[in-house]
Amino acid sequence: MKMLKYCRAAASVFACLVFVVLLSVSPVSAQDTEDSRLFLSGFNAYQQKDYATAVTSLNEVLQKYPDTPLRDMTLFWLARAHFKSGNQQEAARFMARFNREYPDNPLRQTAEEELQALAARYEQQYPAGSEPADTRAVAAARAAEQERLQREAAERQRLAAAKAAEEQAAREKAEAERRAAAERVAREKAAAEQAQREAAEKTEKARLQKVEEERLAREQQQRDEAERARILKAKAEEERLARERAERIARTQAEAEKQAAERAEQQAAAQKAAAAEHERQVLREKAIAEYKGILERYPDSPAARTAVNRLKALGVTVAQPQPRAAAPAPAVAGTQVLTLEVAQYAAFEFKPSLPLPPVEVAKPTVLPFEIVNRGNGRDSFFLASGFPTEFGVRFAAESAPDQSINQTPPLAPGETFRGRMILTVPAATIDGLRMTYPIQAASQYMAEASQSREIALTASAPLLRAVVKTDKTNLMPGERTQYRITVLNVGSAVARDVTLRISHPPQLEPQEPTAGGLRQEMKAALVLDGIQLKPGERRDVTIPFAVREDALAREELMVRADLINTPLQTRSAFLSNVAHVQPVSSVAVQVADSRITTIPGQVVRVPVTVTNRGNLRESFSVVADVPSSQKVTVYHDLNRDGSRQADEPEIAAIGPLGPREEAMLLLEITTPRSAQDGAEAGISVSVAPQSGSATPTVAASRMIFSRPVVQLAMKGRDGRLIPGELLTVELAVVNQGSNLARLVEVATTWPEQMELVATEAASQNATGGLTWRFTELGAGEKRLVKASFRVKPNTVVGTGLQLKSVLSYQDQLGNRY
Template sequence: MKHSHNFMATASTLAIISLVGSVAYAAPEAGSVIGNQAVATYTNSAGDTITVTSNKVETIVQQVAGVTLTSDNTEEIAPGGKAFLPHIITNDGNGPDSFSLTAVEGAGDFDFASVTFYPDADMNGVADSATPITVTPTLAPGEQFGIVIDATAPSTAVAGDIETLAITTTSTLDGTISSDNLDTLTVANGAIMELVKSMVVDKSAGDPNIVDQGDTVEITLTYSNTGLAPSVDYSVEDVLDLRLPYTVASAQWSDRVVAGGLDETNGTGIDATNGSGETIAYQYNSANNTIDFAVSNVASGRTGSVTFEVTIGALAEAGLIENIATQSDNTGVYPPSNTASVYVDEQFAHVIDDTFTQTDTTVVRSLTDDGAAGDDVVTESSDVSQGGVIAFEFVIGNDSNQTDSYALDVVNGDFPTGTTFRFVGSDGVTPIVGSVGPLAAGDATKVTLLATLPTDATPTAAGATNYTASVSATSDQGGAVNTSAAEFDGAVLAAAVDLVNVNTGNEGTGAEPYSDGVAAPWVTELTDPGQAVTFPMSITNQGPTSDSYNLSLATPLPTGWTYEFQLADGTVVTNTGTIRAGDTADFFVVVTPAADAPPLTELVEIALVSPVSEQGDTIVNAVTVNEIVDVSIVASQTVQAAPGGVVDILHTVTNNGNINITEGAILQTGLTEFSGTIYWDQNGDGVLDSSDPVVDNFDDIGGLAAGDTATLIYRVQVASTPGMSEIGTLALGDSLNGATKSDADTANNAVADQIVIVSGDVTLVKTQAIDPACNGNPGTFTKERQDVEPNQCIRYRVVASNSGTSPVDSVEIKDLIPTYTALETACGAACDPTVAPVAGSAVNAATPGSISSTHGTVDPGSFAQLEFTVRVDN
């Protein structure tokens, strides 16, 4: 940015204006420079118009981490079922970062069988691939990334159980910055008068040693009024378990025995009347296996009961059958009865087969079986590629009288060495962790055995293959084992995938990662530090079936480098998605060198692999970081000095390149009547010390490393004639490092300082101090470059000192609020703008983006000062 200096003609007025700055519009990224330089114009007692500029102060924004995780989930989950919990991670930091993922269970009612993170880059709530992750890809500032948590409840969880997952994502840049969500999962199935329920089993219908199907259960509902007033229109409802069918004409009332039992078919009609004239209306609803009765009046202290029978039905599983009854009257609802129960004894039997007939007569069949039904073998005859997956769907049927679960196992017979086996659930996708089930008595479920052939499996012709494996299911309850067989007789076809560079002659066709077969990359792109390069890539599925491929770099990049895989619309992906056999998919690999990357050539090994077939391909390209040679010096200044006096002018020299500068001229020219000398401010305090050496070359300061700065002090001694002025020029040579390097940008290699001899000598100095907590406690004020983080504060101090022999009047100091900052107002009095001297001075901050102060007259030897605080955008 270039600026013009406007000389103000107002008599006896001093104005100090910052030349760099604007209203802050966006949070600064890491490495942004916040800079300020002020200018002063005033008229002295002789009527001369004098202009001076302050030193320039700079602050470098440091990278800080920030992350937001959204949002909490509250869901229900079935026993043994899964919940898919979506979250979105946002990089709230000001630089690239990745974030680790953790999940911690609470002290709830159960422990999860598994908790797994999957990527959801398109943030549609569905996992992009079946490959788990524990850390996100590198995200740019403000970029979002979706994840889906696959949480599996144990099969032993029961209705009403609650468990929580504390989800945390943590910056890998700064391991202390994290964000949390809490997911709450509830296991769900579906439910003054005292009411007591009892269930008594008569075992005479079957084996007298066990409770089993066909046994009679006598249920008694005993009600008592323990209150002080009668209960009017007292009613009871008992919704019976469907495994306990009601026995018609079995009901009796304690107050009046009725031949043939209470009439359960006459709706609300009265069925019996006791000696006190109290009535009962009893009914049974066969549609939902429910009994209801209503007693007209139950006196205080009165007790009665209703007894009826049920039978343990054919649907009854082994285990506990529980029931409660509910009660109410014309005043409202009373607490329900106790929980009564009957325990059906265990009997065990099950099958794993290609077919099973359930209790409800539904026949469940394997959909992958190409062989005969009921032969206890699941046969797959479809062709499969090398490294491909063969799916065998089996049916597990529970022939026992209780819910059971089953541990699965497979023993390879003659599948090729290296074949891997895993079981997935009835959806054909979800991995089975632990046992299958629980499976109700008489019910069946499906499981699929996935056999993944090795990538080097020998191709075979159809009909020439006969692979077999033995599959078994073991009852968790009774320990019984049942077996079946998986048989493959299809062809094994060759599978392949090809990754190539596009738009460059399709370099990399075939399986060779290097262009010369040894170490040479296929494509090399040139770039500058911090500038991204893009490699257009193409993937062709050369196999016989659809497949998808995970994308990665096979070898890590240097620290500070980043990479992304992008679709044509810019979407960041980690998996190609499904590519049909013979089809091609395009994507881009975007590699960004570190902002301070030295000149080098870095190999980029791009890799893909199928999570299903494990087929893959790699290509090695390269990024060459250009050598940047650039030194600069800032900033030109206008200063004044008393007759015969000296003035020290500060300048900052910066190595903007990516190589170290070891040698190069640092020269000063232009002074004839004045004399000037360049010193190196070794300790960076902005003050010329006796130990600061004279310099005329970079080797006098020990060279300057890439990205580093050095402060020079240009001391000029002037003549004794007021009004005389000269311009001294400081220039950096463009021939560097022993003439082996040339500066690529010489436009910033020189500054011109105007030195004016005045009788009224005003010097202008601007310093800064970092206030990390924004609480009014800044550090040491300095002219030197400082480091600051977003949301921290900078305290500025501008001092106009009259070192001349005459007063100056109507002193006014003006400054602009720098870019990336805003005037701090939330800190309170500790951060408010201040002026000196207090008497006769005032602050004006009414104009957005600027601040000023007025001070009246400044006498020789006195000064005017303005301090204010800005907060760096967050």
């Protein structure tokens, strides 16, 4: 029954440790670190037995910060401070409140039994909701404080919204200035290009050469891409073979390690069995020697007969002891003699050194004890412990502390054995936990002669807590914030070699990752090593973060602080208060070409890219603007090829688009045929979030009209001609436009009083005149033709003669001029 009781006590200890871990990972609310300072002040006063100061400081924590993450610790130590100062009523009240609010907190096991009894009686007298008036007043004050905190939070949100509005207005102003500057640069660039184009002289040979160069470049690019694809495929095949080789090597190595581990386990089991067999053999030999000693010293005693039976059980055969022959009694008439023998009995004193001071966890603890043989014969005593195996209890002699034993050497009557019990309290034991386990000593001669002693221990350990807080709970993309981490040791032992590991979400980027001794671990963790905290000591760490520009709207941001006690191999986790990313609406619009050259009457398709630069998913309205003489239609370019497909719809809005998602639009513009060469027209597209939370974004482009302008000049001698006289006419055809002219024709007619003498490269038309034809006439190109005429004889004086030339041509769209 006793062992069952001890097992249950051990199980309760493990349950407490589990509760400690669960409590450690609970989220930490956003309280000012002033609460931790006040708590440490009260805790240190309690440790120095200044209970009045402790009560004052801890009461102030509850009054100012009723929702502090240290509330459980505050209630617990406040109850104990009242109890130590003799104020039992207040001690019972706060301990009852602690038990009611934190029923599973393992600190309950470290409180005094008298204090727990007071709290139980208080609970019976004042059930939940029926506390005295002063308690209700404290609850009302707590509610008022909570309301004040909510008002302050609302005011902070209002100020943050006002600040966001100001920043948005500043961004809009900067965007308008940027657009104006971009338009000015575009106009200057267009003017420079126009001047350069007008100064350039393009020929057909140059155009054909450029086409050929482009064809050669495309063929070379295709060959390069094929070569790159071949290299990538070969590299992928090499990587696949390397992965397969690595996997085979890993499997072989794992199999070898598994076999080695099995062999090591078998060897360890064999060694353990051999050691156990050796120990049994040594004990058997010692028992045989003891029993034979009894036979030699007391051959005809009941103990000798018992020894014979024990030796037979051990497989040793000895002769049955014969009783000694009694001395002949003197021949006196009427005299009788009774012969007696003193038998051995077992008795001893078992005296551990008690009581023990608080025992620091994870460190060997030595408990001296003494065993005095109070029997009347030599005896040895077995030693046993009821401590759980994780305490690693072992016994040793005072003279040989490094050698473990499980029984004392044989002790003569009155002889004393001085020994040591050496144990280590498990590292995960909570500070202040009281534990009671038995140890036992039993006589080897008489197993039923045994004594047990209860060993009461109080654990001393560091107890680490962390408070993680951000100064802003509503953040805009790109905004900076600071996280403050306060680490406290509220235990009774020094915390050595503690590691603080701060894990942050990828949406937060540390701005000074190596400040204050921190080091970067991977991409989402900062580590501070070698922290040492005395009982009641604290350490503050401040880390600035910036929210990434691509953080999504309404994302929850939390920073986690892990406290790792390296010597004790314990770990506790704490979470910050939650911060949220505020929604931002923003859109970017880009026209594929800032300057578009087109032929009058041509249908132009202009690709436009729309990018959602905000952090939330939303739709956008689209409005295109062109001069009144033109017509524009907006289409959704589904396959992103820049050409109009039959299944691509006409739209007035695009979306919804996710953050950083792009969509392609196509502006289909029908231009007027009457536009003059070199004329310009502006086009723009305006895109705005349909939620109306941001101003529209406008992208603009310039459309330059380019068409052929062919002019004809006819030169010849003016004045009077006499019959038979020759007249040579020179026709100059010049394309003064900026585009290619096709199917250029010059038709010349003359009166019947004149006859054609000579011409070049001309054909006769249906009306009997001459027609010169040019397939193409490039921009700035000039052609000269000549024809000679003669006035027919007998032409009447004063006859008026008129030569007429008519010019016609087409542009590349087939428009005739």
